[in-house]
Amino acid sequence: MNRNSIHTSTIVNDISPYYVEESEQSLSDRSFAERSPSGTLLLEDGSRFAGFSFGYEQATAGEVVFSTNMVGYPEAITDPSFTGEILVMTYPLIGNYGVPGPALWESNSIRVKGLVVSNYIDTPSHYSSIMTLKQWLHQEKIAALEIKDTRLLTQHIRQHGSMLGKIIFEDTIPFYDPNQENLVAQVSTSSVQVEGHGDYTIALIDCGAKRNIVRSLLDRHVRVVTVPWDWDLFSPTNHFDFDAILISNGPGNPQMVQQTIQTIRKALERKIPLFGICLGHQLLALAAGGTTYKLKFGHRSQNQPCVLNGTPRCYITTQNHGFAVDQLPQGFTPWFTNANDGSNEGMKHHELPFFSVQFHPEAAPGPMDTEWIFDYFLERIRC
Numbered sequence: 001m002n003r004n005s006i007h008t009s010t011i012v013n014d015i016s017p018y019y020v021e022e023s024e025q026s027l028s029d030r031s032f033a034e035r036s037p038s039g040t041l042l043l044e045d046g047s048r049f050a051g052f053s054f055g056y057e058q059a060t061a062g063e064v065v066f067s068t069n070m071v072g073y074p075e076a077i078t079d080p081s082f083t084g085e086i087l088v089m090t091y092p093l094i095g096n097y098g099v100p101g102p103a104l105w106e107s108n109s110i111r112v113k114g115l116v117v118s119n120y121i122d123t124p125s126h127y128s129s130i131m132t133l134k135q136w137l138h139q140e141k142i143a144a145l146e147i148k149d150t151r152l153l154t155q156h157i158r159q160h161g162s163m164l165g166k167i168i169f170e171d172t173i174p175f176y177d178p179n180q181e182n183l184v185a186q187v188s189t190s191s192v193q194v195e196g197h198g199d200y201t202i203a204l205i206d207c208g209a210k211r212n213i214v215r216s217l218l219d220r221h222v223r224v225v226t227v228p229w230d231w232d233l234f235s236p237t238n239h240f241d242f243d244a245i246l247i248s249n250g251p252g253n254p255q256m257v258q259q260t261i262q263t264i265r266k267a268l269e270r271k272i273p274l275f276g277i278c279l280g281h282q283l284l285a286l287a288a289g290g291t292t293y294k295l296k297f298g299h300r301s302q303n304q305p306c307v308l309n310g311t312p313r314c315y316i317t318t319q320n321h322g323f324a325v326d327q328l329p330q331g332f333t334p335w336f337t338n339a340n341d342g343s344n345e346g347m348k349h350h351e352l353p354f355f356s357v358q359f360h361p362e363a364a365p366g367p368m369d370t371e372w373i374f375d376y377f378l379e380r381i382r383c
């Protein structure tokens with residue numbers, strides 16, 4: 001096929017897929033060129049990106065964010081932290097290893113409001129695959145578009161910041177801002193779950209916990225009692241013995257999660273060992289008197305470099321967050337700092353067992369470089 005025959009019809013703010021002239025088409029290109037865009041990603045600034053639908057064709061709206069992770073799309077789209085978000089994946093091959101069984105997901109369903117990829121592969125090859133990504137998206141009624149130029153779309157988001165958007169077909173719907181709602185209340189467990197055995201009991205406040213947090217604790221032979229986000233651990237009616245509290249990751253604006261912040265404040269007063277992950281880091285900061293802010297386009301990838309403060313050591317971390325901690329609370333010092341933009345990535349109290357990280361030490365997906373933080377957590381309980 002003569003490469004000169006391919007040209008892109010890129011109209012300002014309207015990225016259309018490649019078109020190939022009739023004459024030099026191979027069969028596969030012919031099928032590609034004949035497919036007409038069937039869906040549109042419309043951003044709140046008026047930008048339109050046409051695409052080919054491979055998901056459930058019903059309009060959906062949310063905050064449009066991008067992630068650069070190269071692997072782990074099943075874990076990513078089942079992470080409750082993505083609730084309310086339309087996820088753009090910049091790595092061009094998505095779907096190529098299918099979908100594993102639920103035991104390898106980070107929650108029991110797909111959490112993104114919509115999915116945008118550059119090249120959807122509908123012919124997966126992997127021993128663990130039980131269905132194609134397209135089948136899964138249809139099963140769970142999630143819209144998905146193949147927009148060839150996710151690079152341009154991502155550059156747009158980087159330049160202008162993550163913004164509201166919607167995937168529309170024949171129908172349309174209003175824009176929806178997930179950060180104006182308490183998304184944690186929508187994703188948290190509604191009942192208390194008890195798992196595992198061991199010398200220590202961890203109360204896990206489920207703000208949208210990724211399953212690999214629980215797996216990481218159970219692997220260390222502790223008992224994990226998962227409670228809802230608004231469970232008052234200190235009310236007489238709810239009492240059970242525990243040795244420490246882990247505040248989990250979760251979606252949306254940390255300011256919306258006031259009941260959890262109140263519970264953390266009570267734990268601080270009682271000097272109970274506290275460990276926060278991602279949203280948990282933000283909630284611990286707010287509970288202790290710190291502040292949070294919204295990043296321009298967030299950190300969503302598996303290669304975010306975090307320097308261990310006071311050392312030359314830099315860890316490669318998995319991240320998925322749009323907010324960050326600005327002012328650390330009194331008595332806390334920075335634990336990790338993002339080597340890309342200098343943002344805070346962790347903090348610890350200068351004497352009491354209170355500490356938290358903005359990144360995901362449980363990975364899933366991504367590198368296990370910081371898994372040792374779970375061991376550090378248990379050591380702080382023992383001493």
Ligand SMILES: NC(=O)CC[C@H](N)C(=O)O
Pocket residue numbers: 081248249250251252253254277278279280320321322323324
């Ligand atoms: N993964 C998370 O816990 C995300 C925390 C928070 N919702 C944010 O976007 O910053």
